[in-house]
Structure formats: C-alpha cells, structure tokens
Amino acid sequence: MWELVRANQRRAATLVVVMAALLFAVGYAAGEALRPGAGLGGLFVAFVVWVVLSLVSYYSGDSIFLSLAGAHKIAKSDNPTLYNVVEEMCIASGISRVPDIYVIDDAAPNAFATGRDPQHASVAVTAGLLETLNREELQGVIAHELGHVANRDVLYMMMVGVMLGAIVLLADVGTRVMFYGGGRRRTSSREGGQGQAVILILAVVLMILAPLIAQLVYLAVSRRREYLADACSALYTRYPEGLASALEKISHSTAKLASASRATAPMYIVNPLGATAKGLADLSSTHPPTSERIRILRSMGGGAGYRQYDEAFRKVTGRPVGVVPATSLQQAAPAAVAAPAAPDARARFERVRQTTDMLWRLNQYAFIACACGTTLKVPPAYVGKEIACPHCGAKHVVPAATGAPPQAAAS
Amino acid sequence: MIAMLVLLAVIVVVGLWVMGLYNGLVGSRNEVKNSWSQIDVQLKRRHDLIPNLVEAVKGYMGHERGTLEAVTKARQQAVDLSSASAEDRAKVENALSQTLRSLFAVAEAYPDLKANQNFLALQEELTATENKISFARQYYNDAVLRLNNRIQMFPSSIIAGAFNFQMEQFFQVDAPEDRQVPQVKF
Numbered sequence: 001m002w003e004l005v006r007a008n009q010r011r012a013a014t015l016v017v018v019m020a021a022l023l024f025a026v027g028y029a030a031g032e033a034l035r036p037g038a039g040l041g042g043l044f045v046a047f048v049v050w051v052v053l054s055l056v057s058y059y060s061g062d063s064i065f066l067s068l069a070g071a072h073k074i075a076k077s078d079n080p081t082l083y084n085v086v087e088e089m090c091i092a093s094g095i096s097r098v099p100d101i102y103v104i105d106d107a108a109p110n111a112f113a114t115g116r117d118p119q120h121a122s123v124a125v126t127a128g129l130l131e132t133l134n135r136e137e138l139q140g141v142i143a144h145e146l147g148h149v150a151n152r153d154v155l156y157m158m159m160v161g162v163m164l165g166a167i168v169l170l171a172d173v174g175t176r177v178m179f180y181g182g183g184r185r186r187t188s189s190r191e192g193g194q195g196q197a198v199i200l201i202l203a204v205v206l207m208i209l210a211p212l213i214a215q216l217v218y219l220a221v222s223r224r225r226e227y228l229a230d231a232c233s234a235l236y237t238r239y240p241e242g243l244a245s246a247l248e249k250i251s252h253s254t255a256k257l258a259s260a261s262r263a264t265a266p267m268y269i270v271n272p273l274g275a276t277a278k279g280l281a282d283l284s285s286t287h288p289p290t291s292e293r294i295r296i297l298r299s300m301g302g303g304a305g306y307r308q309y310d311e312a313f314r315k316v317t318g319r320p321v322g323v324v325p326a327t328s329l330q331q332a333a334p335a336a337v338a339a340p341a342a343p344d345a346r347a348r349f350e351r352v353r354q355t356t357d358m359l360w361r362l363n364q365y366a367f368i369a370c371a372c373g374t375t376l377k378v379p380p381a382y383v384g385k386e387i388a389c390p391h392c393g394a395k396h397v398v399p400a401a402t403g404a405p406p407q408a409a410a411s
Numbered sequence: 412m413i414a415m416l417v418l419l420a421v422i423v424v425v426g427l428w429v430m431g432l433y434n435g436l437v438g439s440r441n442e443v444k445n446s447w448s449q450i451d452v453q454l455k456r457r458h459d460l461i462p463n464l465v466e467a468v469k470g471y472m473g474h475e476r477g478t479l480e481a482v483t484k485a486r487q488q489a490v491d492l493s494s495a496s497a498e499d500r501a502k503v504e505n506a507l508s509q510t511l512r513s514l515f516a517v518a519e520a521y522p523d524l525k526a527n528q529n530f531l532a533l534q535e536e537l538t539a540t541e542n543k544i545s546f547a548r549q550y551y552n553d554a555v556l557r558l559n560n561r562i563q564m565f566p567s568s569i570i571a572g573a574f575n576f577q578m579e580q581f582f583q584v585d586a587p588e589d590r591q592v593p594q595v596k597f
Binding site: 080087088089092094236238 | 446449532535536539542546
C-alpha cells in the first residue's frame with residue numbers, strides 16, 4: 001500500500017513543480033505587460049500570492065471547505081452505523097486516526113473527504129447518501145474517500161487547485177492591464193524597440209495559454225485520482241461490487257447538491273453538478289464518466305487488487321497505460337469476497353428513519369418516548385412547555401434536546 | 412589512490428543498499444506486529460460485548476438455552492486462549508463467530524426481541540466488530556504476505572537470513588462462509 005502512496009507523492013511533487021513554473025512564468029509575463037523590465041517584480045508578486053494562498057489552504061482549507069458544503073460534525077451516538085463503517089474502513093486501509101465525520105443535510109447522494117493528511121482528515125456524506133445506500137455500498141464509498149486520504153490526494157488537489165487559482169488571477173490582472181492601462185506600456189515599448197515587442201507578444205500568448213494549460217493539467221490529475229481511489233476502495237473492501245452499485249445508485253439520482261459549486265466539485269465522489277456533454281467529457285471534466293468507473297469495477301474478474309483494477313482499466317478504456325503506478329502492481333493479488341446482499345426494503349426504511357432522526361437531533365429537536373409507543377419529535381421552541389401525545393393524549397413536558405448540539409463545521 | 416576511492420564508493424553504495432533492505436524488513440515486521448494488535452483490540456471488544464448481548468437476549472429467548480450456552484462457552488474458550496498462538500486463536504475465534512451467527516439466526520423468530528432498541532444497538536455493534544475483525548485480519552494477512560515475500564525473495568532473503576528474520580503465520584479462516592458477517596433480517 002505504501003508504495004502507492006510514495007509513487008503518488010513523487011508524481012504529485014513533479015506536478016507541483018510544473019504548476020509553480022507556469023505560475024512564475026505568468027507572474028513574470030504579467031509584470032512585463034505592466035511595465036517593461038518589471039518582470040522580476042511580477043515574479044515576486046506571483047510568489048507572494050502563491051505562498052499566502054497555500055498557507056491559508058494548508059491550515060484552514062478543510063474547515064473552509066466543510067463550511068462551504070454546509071456540513072455538520074456528528075458523534076458516534078448520532079449515527080452508529082456510519083461511524084462504524086468509517087472505523088471499519090480505517091482498519092482496512094491502515095489509517096490510524098478515525099477521521100472526523102460530517103453530515104450534509106441534502107437529499108442528493110454524494111460524499112467527499114478533506115484534510116491535509118491522515119492525521120487531519122474529515123469525511124463528509126450527505127443525508128441522501130445514507131438513505132440510499134446499504135451497508136456494503138456505504139463501505140465502498142467510505143473506502144473510496146479514505147483512499148483519497150491515504151494517497152494524500154486532498155493535499156495535492158488543494159495545492160494544485162490553489163496554483164490554478166493564482167495563475168488564473170494573475171493572467172486576468174495581466175490581460176486587463178494590457179487592454180485598459182496600457183498608456184505607459186505603449187510609450188515604453190516604442191522606446192524598447194523590437195526585443196521588447198517580442199517579449200510582449202510572448203507575454204500575451206503565455207497569459208492566454210497558461211490558465212488553459214493549468215486547468216487541463218488540474219482536471220487530468222483530478223480524474224486520475226478518482227480512478228486510483230476506486231482501486232483503493234476495491235482493495236480495502238475486497239468487494240468492488242459494493243462501490244460499483246453505490247456509484248450506480250448515486251448517478252441515477254436526479255437530485256442536485258445545493259451547496260456544490262464549480263470550485264468544490266472535484267472533491268466529491270461523483271460530480272455533484274451532473275455530467276458534462278459526452279464529447280467534451282474526456283478533457284474538460286473533473287471526474288471520469290461514472291458508467292466507465294462502474295464497468296471497470298465490474299470487470300475485475302473476481303480479484304480486488306491493484307493489478308486487477310489496472311487490467312480492467314486498460315480493457316474498459318482501451319488505453320495502453322494503466323492508472324496504478326508500476327511499483328504497486330507487483331503486489332500479490334488478493335481475491336474478492338462475495339458478500340451477501342442484504343434485502344433492501346425494510347432495511348431501507350430503517351436507514352431513512354435513522355438518518356432523519358439524526359437530522360432532527362442535529363437541529364435541536366427533543367425526542368420523547370410516549371408510553372403508547374409513539375416517539376414525539378418536538379422543535380426546540382417548545383422546551384419547558386407541556387404537550388399532549390397526538391395518539392393517546394398523554395401529557396409530556398418537553399425537556400431540552402438531548403442530541404448533540406449543532407457544531408460549527410470547523411473542527 | 413583512485414582504486415581506493417572507487418573501492419570506498421562501492422563499499423558505501425553497497426552499505427546503503429544493505430541498510431535499505433534491512434530497514435524494509437524491519438518496517439514490514441513492525442507492520443505485522445502493529446496489525447496483529449489491531450486484531451487483538453477488536454477480538455477483545457467482541458469478548459466484552461457478548462455478555463451484554465446474552466443478558467439482553469436472555470429474557471426473550473428462554474427456550475434457546477442451548478444456543479446461549481454455546482455462545483457463552485465459546486466466548487470463555489476464546490478468552491482463555493487469548494495469549495495463545497495466532498493459529499490456535501484463529502480456531503477458537505472462528506468457533507465463536509459460528510455460535511454468534513446461529514444466535515442471530517435464532518433471534519429472527521422473536522419479533523419482540525427485534526423491536527428492542529437495546530438489542531438492535533448491540534447487534535449493530537457486534538456486526539461492526541465482526542467486520543472490523545475481518546478487515547483487521549485482511550490487513551494483517553497482507554502485512555504478513557509482504558514480510559514473508561521479503562524474507563523469501565532475493566536479494567532481501569540474504570539479509571533476512573543473516574539477521575534471522577522469521578516468517579509469520581497467516582490468520583486463517585476455515586471456510587469461505589466464515590468471512591461473512593452474521594446477516595440478520597428484520
């Protein structure tokens with residue numbers, strides 16, 4: 001497992017260097033565009049922007065992200081099943097600290113992981129996911145998210161995302177200056193002569209192309225990491241079908257995640273904004289097509305290791321090069337376990353009830369068990385008042401909510 | 412002089428290489444130890460949960476004295492052998508899994524029991540603990556496989572022989588159905 005992490009880190013380091021070079025080139029070009037000879041100043045500005053953004057995202061990226069998604073932290077008593085599943089997958093993946101668990105009150109099934117390393121990780125799932133998936137499927141999804149955590153994907157996607165943002169920002173400022181504030185530039189370029197003009201043209205080309213290149217690199221990395229996390233999920237659970245059928249259910253859902261935006265979309269297990277148009281899907285989407293991911297998982301032929309995933313990947317996509325780094329392929333191939341599928345109708349009812357109860361509790365509702373067998377769920381406004389049971393008429397005094405107090409999304 | 416330097420360089424390179432192999436072996440061995448302690452934690456958790464389960468079920472399942480006694484006995488055996496070798500422990504823990512499975516299967520016939528919140532919570536805990544045991548076992552076996560591969564494969568086999576690294580036992584499961592957690596339907 002650790003070979004994979006290390007190979008990932010090497011690859012990510014290369015990528016970070018490439019993006020940084022692109023960023024500094026854009027900074028230099030923007031400086032030149034502003035005033036010939038100010039290239040080094042532009043470089044400096046690019047560096048400062050990059051450092052500030054990186055520090056902010058390194059130390060508080062996860063809490064910013066969780067609060068953007070509207071996630072609430074839950075304790076074990078709020079949803080024991082979810083909590084247990086996360087613990088199980090931690091054991092399977094060898095992650096020593098159980099991540100903080102968050103729930104998003106949204107009917108669209110989806111999930112994401114965040115945090116800079118396994119010691120500072122959080123996993124968030126939507127209420128819709130908890131209601132839709134059975135235990136095996138939930139295991140598959142959580143294993144996928146912990147795959148991201150174990151591979152340090154979150155950190156690299158964050159760093160690369162920040163650089164992408166900085167490149168777009170600087171290129172934007174640079175082009176604006178060229179078009180609107182160009183008075184001084186024009187005079188000085190005339191003085192500078194031909195060499196200056198060539199540099200200017202190069203700067204313009206760079207500022208137009210760099211954001212596009214950076215974006216494409218970012219998206220390619222994002223897609224690749226989704227495949228890798230799928231491979232991890234299969235390995236951890238030894239049951240690729242769990243994740244496959246979870247992806248199927250998630251992609252069949254028509255609900256849209258309200259709190260997702262283009263900036264946060266790459267983090268989710270399935271693109272929360274829906275699939276892009278077919279023809280463009282290859283280059284311009286953050287996620288591989290879900291149907292393809294499902295087909296790969298289902299053609300692993302009874303195996304659950306990286307090698308089977310890699311073979312299935314090449315067979316399904318027809319690409320000659322797989323997604324798993326070669327050093328991880330030498331491992332022995334574990335066999336998949338066929339877990340029994342639980343009957344869903346009654347279990348699903350229980351899951352929906354458990355999830356909605358959890359959401360009531362998060363919203364400070366009081367739960368009163370009446371002697372007639374009814375459970376009354378009372379909004380916080382009624383604390384201390386007397387109410388009658390709608391079934392048997394017995395009187396109850398509403399106590400303060402016993403559930404977990406609502407927590408700020410930040411941990 | 413140059414020959415000396417070349418010789419020195421070769422010695423340093425070989426030394427570093429041997430160090431890398433040795434450290435890899437130590438890392439694998441520690442991983443095995445660590446993952447074994449994970450299994451241990453979960454097995455102990457299961458031992459602790461079972462008396463509560465038996466207590467919760469007793470009142471409802473008076474006619475199933477045999478099943479309950481089998482669970483209690485299997486648990487006692489597992490507790491007694493909790494410092495035995497991996498192989499012996501695997502045997503008694505598998506027997507315990509079997510009896511638990513039959514207990515949950517029998518519980519199906521008792522609708523009152525299935526409505527009992529306490530029982531449901533215990534059932535979720537035990538299902539999760541069973542899963543954790545099997546995932547911990549999976550991780551342990553992977554770690555053992557990595558260690559044993561390193562010990563047997565050239566060139567680390569030379570270092571392993573020189574420093575007396577021992578192969579470890581897998582935590583075996585008797586029958587394929589043992590991998591499955593007790594599924595109880597409501």
